[in-house]
């Protein structure tokens with residue numbers, strides 16, 4: 001059962017020396033930068049961070065994160081559920097110079113001191129994992145838009161029943177407007 005909240009900080013060097021693996025949950029509201037990109041507060045985030053040292057004595061954090069959150073459909077603007085999964089290994093360094101010396105396959109995590117703010121690490125990964133645009137499948141969007149249009153129906157029915165003259169319609173368009 002993953003019901004314990006994820007600790008907010010951990011000493012990287014100690015955790016790596018002991019090969020600590022730490023699991024916990026978070027809510028979207030715990031991560032304000034990530035929450036700002038979501039449709040609402042609903043959802044759950046599960047994270048597992050495993051600390052180790054490699055043969056070069058580098059400090060590594062392996063991240064496994066699963067999140068179920070609500071995002072906004074960019075077509076109909078209704079919320080839709082989105083599942084995010086991150087699986088990544090970060091190499092902890094304390095200076096930009098150290099970061100520059102890492103082999104290309106290792107992503108640096110630059111820390112200011114021993115304490116690693118786990119929530120920030122999880123939040124950064126989730127922000128990167130979030131697709132820039134999300135959409136329902138076409139059929140679902142069409143139904144939502146149809147329901148929306150149904151609510152507008154009385155206004156549309158109030159329009160004149162006769163066929164509009166296409167030249168009048170064209171005349172109403174602003175010059176240079178793209179439709």
Ligand SMILES: [Zn+2]
Pocket residue numbers: 073074075076077078135136140141144
């Ligand atoms: Zn949609």
